[in-house]
Amino acid sequence: xxxxAKELSHIDCMALGEVMLRLDPGVDRIRKTDQFRVWEGGGxxxxxxxxxSCFGHKTGIITALVDNEVGHLIAGLVQRAGVxxxxxxxxxxxGIGRSVRNGMYFMERGFGERGAKxxxxxxxxxxxxxxxxxxxxxxLFAKAKPRWFHxxxxxxxxxxxxxSVVEASMIAAKKHGAIVSYDLNYRAxxxxxxxxxxxxxxxxxxxxxxxxxxxxxxxxxxxxxxLDKEVFSEALHSMKARFPNVQLFVTTMRxxxxxxxxxxxxxxxxxxxxxxSRDYNNLPxxxxxxxxxxxxxxxxxxxxxxxxxxxxxxxxxxxxALVMSTAGDNSMSSKEEVYAYAGGAGAAANR
Numbered sequence: 001x002x003x004x005a006k007e008l009s010h011i012d013c014m015a016l017g018e019v020m021l022r023l024d025p026g027v028d029r030i031r032k033t034d035q036f037r038v039w040e041g042g043g044x045x046x047x048x049x050x051x052x053s054c055f056g057h058k059t060g061i062i063t064a065l066v067d068n069e070v071g072h073l074i075a076g077l078v079q080r081a082g083v084x085x086x087x088x089x090x091x092x093x094x095g096i097g098r099s100v101r102n103g104m105y106f107m108e109r110g111f112g113e114r115g116a117k118x119x120x121x122x123x124x125x126x127x128x129x130x131x132x133x134x135x136x137x138x139x140l141f142a143k144a145k146p147r148w149f150h151x152x153x154x155x156x157x158x159x160x161x162x163x164s165v166v167e168a169s170m171i172a173a174k175k176h177g178a179i180v181s182y183d184l185n186y187r188a189x190x191x192x193x194x195x196x197x198x199x200x201x202x203x204x205x206x207x208x209x210x211x212x213x214x215x216x217x218x219x220x221x222x223x224x225x226x227l228d229k230e231v232f233s234e235a236l237h238s239m240k241a242r243f244p245n246v247q248l249f250v251t252t253m254r255x256x257x258x259x260x261x262x263x264x265x266x267x268x269x270x271x272x273x274x275x276x277s278r279d280y281n282n283l284p285x286x287x288x289x290x291x292x293x294x295x296x297x298x299x300x301x302x303x304x305x306x307x308x309x310x311x312x313x314x315x316x317x318x319x320x321a322l323v324m325s326t327a328g329d330n331s332m333s334s335k336e337e338v339y340a341y342a343g344g345a346g347a348a349a350n351r
Contacts, residue, residue, distance in 0.1 A: 001212060001247045003304065004147045004177050011084070012057035012304055013148040014178075016169050017044025017155040018127045019063050020103035021074055022289075022329060030108050030119060040077035041105075041329030043154035043185045046290045050297030050319065050331035052082040054338065057304065060084035060144065062135075062169070064126035068093040070102045081330065087144075089134065091126040100126050109287050109327075110259025116288060120189045128158035130165050137172035148300055149173035152183030152215070156203050157190035163203050170210040179303075182208055183296060184216030205242075213248045214239065215296050227253050227263050227279050236269040250313070252295050252320065260285050262324075266295060266317040268309060275309045277317035278344075283324070290329035295320035297331065298338060311342075318342035 006012070022041045025033035040049075048059035061083050065071035067090045075085050091100050103122035110116035122128075141149075149170070156166045170180050184204050191200045201218055208214055217235040224231050236249045248270050255263035264280040298319030302312030318341040322333045 001179060003179055003306075004145070006147065009145050009147045010058075011060055011144050011146045013048050013051050013150060013300060014060045014062060014087070014144060014146040014173075015044040015048045015150040016062040016166065017151065018042045018103055018122070018125060018158060019045045019061060019065070019074055019078060020105055020122060020125075021070060023104060023106045024328065025106070025108055026327075027109070030106050030117070036106070037327075038073075038077075039328040039330060040074050040081075041290065043183065043187075043293060044150060044152050045078070045083075046293030046329050046331075047150050047183075047296045047300070048083055049078075049081045049329075050294050050323070051301055054319065054331040054333050055297070055301040055335050057301065058084070060087050060146075062087040062140070064089040064091055064130055066091050066093050066097070066100055066102045066126055068102070070104075074102060087140065089126065089130070091129075097124070100124055100129065102126075107289060110285075112258050112260050115259050118189075122158075125158070127155075128162065131161050132164050132168045135169075137168050138175070141172045141176040141178065145176060146173065146178045147304060148181065149178040150181045150183070150296070150300070153185040153200060153204050154183075154187055154190070156207055157187055157194075157200060163207060166207055167210060170207065174210065174212070179212050180210060181213035181215060181296070181300065182211035183292075184208075184214065184218060185292070208243050209245060211243075211246055213250065214243065214246045215250050215292075215299075217251045225255060227255060227265050227281070229253075229267060229274070229276050232267050233269070233274045236267065236274070240269060250296075250299055250316070252292050252317075257282065259288075262288070264291075264317065264321055264324075266299075266313045266320070268299070268313050270309050273309075275313045277313045280317065280321050283321055285324050287327050288324050290331075291320045291324040293329070294323035294331050314342040315339070
């Protein structure tokens with residue numbers, strides 16, 4: 001798998017996906033709060049946010065927003081993270097959001113036996129209405145020349161037209177030399193009235209054929225309550241048998257003890273060899289949203305910097321763990337913190 005040399009590219013990584021406004025009630029419940037803090041977030045976007053904000057890579061998001069105050073709030077938050085907004089498609093506001101509106105979601109953190117809870121408000125968003133003809137994909141990637149392109153199952157689930165948009169973007173990105181990664185992310189809310197998990201798996205199977213790197217597994221061969229690397233490895237080998245054209249398979253390992261504690265780690269399959277991170281047993285969770293996306297960002301960062309596969313999976317697991325120790329979808333860590341944590345640094349005060 002050859003990655004374009006940095007000096008031959010204009011940008012390190014681009015992603016295609018929806019960027020929403022997250023409204024977070026903090027330690028309160030959604031139904032009882034009187035205030036919210038806001039962040040920007042989205043499955044594909046969170047990956048490049050981490051690559052830019054934490055690891056210092058040049059990134060850009062391909063998305064669509066409504067041209068109103070909320071849309072510009074989201075764009076401003078994206079810019080604050082260091083992600084380029086040059087590829088945002090701006091759609092005219094109709095005054096009340098009857099035809100097109102910016103996506104939002106309300107997210108409360110879990111605690112102990114009470115799981116985290118989300119309320120999605122993402123109908124009629126501009127990115128869900130995007131069609132293949134709306135963007136000249138060939139021209140976009142010829143000009144941007146990214147070293148890496150990331151997309152996934154969240155973007156593909158937005159509407160009936162979205163899988164074709166994703167497919168066209170993946171084909172064009174690969175044509176112009178980018179490594180293409182796809183995340184199998186499943187959102188039950190997006191597939192609820194469109195066939196559920198079975199329909200999502202069929203969509204992912206179609207798009208996975210165009211990927212070089214695959215994040216995630218569809219299912220484990222049997223239930224586990226520990227970080228059983230043999231079981232997760234078996235799942236990765238099964239994915240390889242189904243998708244022989246994919247060069248690299250990567251997955252998180254997560255065992256949910258309760259909302260506040262997970263067992264956590266990462267695994268990848270490359271050229272028939274399994275590489276595993278260290279186990280993060282009983283990892284305290286402050287806000288689990290974005291952990292998997294941060295994991296992908298850490299792994300991509302490692303590959304973009306020509307790191308050994310073992311280092312890549314170590315950085316992935318460490319970055320994911322750190323993001324789940326802070327509020328919001330986004331990475332608030334520094335590169336130095338991630339490398340230190342991946343190397344075994346503890347929680348002693350740094351002063």
